[in-house]
Amino acid sequence: MIRDPKHVARLLDSTRNFVRDVAIPNEERVERENAIPEEIVAQMRKLGFFGWSIPEEYGGAGLTTEELCLANMEISQCAVAYRARAGTNTGIGAEAIIQDGTEEQKRKYLPRLATGEITGCLAVTEPEAGSDLLGGLATTAVEDGDHYVLNGTKRYITNAPLADIFTVLTRSDPANKGGSGTTSFLVERATPGLSTGPEHKKMGQEGSPVSEVYFKDCRVPKSAVLGGVPGQGFRAVMKSLNKQRINLASLCTGPAIRLLDEALRHATTRKQSGKAIGEFQLVQAMLADCKVEISAARALILETARKRDLGEDVTMEVSMCKYYASEMAGRVADRVVQIFGGAGYCEDIGGSVPRFYRDVRLFRLYEGTSQIHQLNIARHLLRGER
Numbered sequence: 001m002i003r004d005p006k007h008v009a010r011l012l013d014s015t016r017n018f019v020r021d022v023a024i025p026n027e028e029r030v031e032r033e034n035a036i037p038e039e040i041v042a043q044m045r046k047l048g049f050f051g052w053s054i055p056e057e058y059g060g061a062g063l064t065t066e067e068l069c070l071a072n073m074e075i076s077q078c079a080v081a082y083r084a085r086a087g088t089n090t091g092i093g094a095e096a097i098i099q100d101g102t103e104e105q106k107r108k109y110l111p112r113l114a115t116g117e118i119t120g121c122l123a124v125t126e127p128e129a130g131s132d133l134l135g136g137l138a139t140t141a142v143e144d145g146d147h148y149v150l151n152g153t154k155r156y157i158t159n160a161p162l163a164d165i166f167t168v169l170t171r172s173d174p175a176n177k178g179g180s181g182t183t184s185f186l187v188e189r190a191t192p193g194l195s196t197g198p199e200h201k202k203m204g205q206e207g208s209p210v211s212e213v214y215f216k217d218c219r220v221p222k223s224a225v226l227g228g229v230p231g232q233g234f235r236a237v238m239k240s241l242n243k244q245r246i247n248l249a250s251l252c253t254g255p256a257i258r259l260l261d262e263a264l265r266h267a268t269t270r271k272q273s274g275k276a277i278g279e280f281q282l283v284q285a286m287l288a289d290c291k292v293e294i295s296a297a298r299a300l301i302l303e304t305a306r307k308r309d310l311g312e313d314v315t316m317e318v319s320m321c322k323y324y325a326s327e328m329a330g331r332v333a334d335r336v337v338q339i340f341g342g343a344g345y346c347e348d349i350g351g352s353v354p355r356f357y358r359d360v361r362l363f364r365l366y367e368g369t370s371q372i373h374q375l376n377i378a379r380h381l382l383r384g385e386r
């Protein structure tokens with residue numbers, strides 16, 4: 001739902017300007033330095049990028065799902081690392097606090113997450129707990145007076161090397177293997193016993209740091225239990241991932257839009273056999289397939305966002321969005337490399353195209369692999385939902 005079209009148009013314009021004037025000209029620097037330069041992060045803070053999804057009463061923009069998706073489709077038209085820098089604050093690193101935090105937890109963290117003063121992250125995945133988060137969950141939280149003591153390892157945690165506040169899923173009741181045996185905690189970086197590992201060396205998305213997180217006899221007060229109630233950890237994480245899936249689907253769309261722009265530029269300037277390659281019908285077919293798939297993803301995402309804003313249950317639809325948009329981005333990137341020919345494979349000649357090809361590969365893996373979303377969609381269908 002769009003509340004005020006003029007306000008949203010201004011937000012989209014300022015995001016577009018940032019992408020064109022600041023982000024794209026600095027993409028190679030971000031890749032080379034493997035970090036977003038601090039002066040650019042400062043601009044992102046000033047533009048409010050860190051607080052898009054945080055409610056207005058806690059200092060954010062309080063965007064509706066539809067507004068957030070539209071903004072995401074703009075910010076993601078530059079190197080993925082930019083939106084990943086702000087993305088945990090306006091996504092998985094804040095969402096559990098927004099949806100399930102106590103009033104005290106909201107007041108303590110959300111205003112600073114909204115301005116980007118602090119960075120949040122969600123630490124759920126473990127070496128033995130990936131797609132089966134619950135079955136493999138080995139990080140423990142043991143009650144000890146007014147505290148809990150956390151032990152375990154989290155893996156592949158986006159922004160962990162930078163994060164100030166970690167939302168952490170643990171098994172708090174070893175006898176209960178279900179969701180009600182889990183508790184989520186809000187653990188501050190300075191807490192003794194919390195440490196982060198070196199950055200994972202990734203295939204792409206340079207500038208978006210990801211690492212392991214270690215808990216070794218890490219004592220946290222009971223006030224750090226998310227929502228103040230133990231036994232709700234898994235439920236809270238799944239609720240925030242449910243929102244995040246449509247968020248991520250819209251973030252898959254921007255790279256595809258940008259790649260198609262690059263492909264069109266190349267198709268009209270690159271000549272072979274005396275003609276622009278865009279005059280060859282087989283190249284035209286690839287361009288057309290990209291356009292159709294981008295438009296289909298956009299339509300599905302915005303329709304689902306509107307339904308979510310109306311309070312409808314969109315659990316199946318968000319899986320459809322995440323599955324389709326992430327696979328679509330992979331297919332678009334592959335076709336655009338094809339349209340670029342050898343240049344699409346050579347980083348020094350192909351510009352952003354080879355980088356996007358590597359960057360978008362991750363979309364099909366995190367926040368539920370494609371297979372997990374296929375299963376999810378089929379489960380809903382077999383239950384009789386249409």
Ligand SMILES: Cc1cc2nc3c(=O)[nH]c(=O)nc-3n(C[C@H](O)[C@H](O)[C@H](O)COP(=O)(O)OP(=O)(O)OC[C@H]3O[C@@H](n4cnc5c(N)ncnc54)[C@H](O)[C@@H]3O)c2cc1C
Binds near residue numbers: 121123124158366368
């Ligand atoms: C760069 C990066 C950033 C990430 N950021 C975060 C983060 O911020 N926070 C966080 O908590 N996690 C994060 N993750 C973790 C991510 O969500 C997991 O990697 C993902 O959920 C898959 O888990 P896995 O890697 O253990 O793969 P596995 O679960 O081992 O899956 C391996 C393969 O088996 C398939 N498979 C597994 N189970 C089934 C099944 N039941 N049916 C059919 N096929 C199945 C999968 O689809 C996949 O193809 C990140 C990962 C990466 C790589």
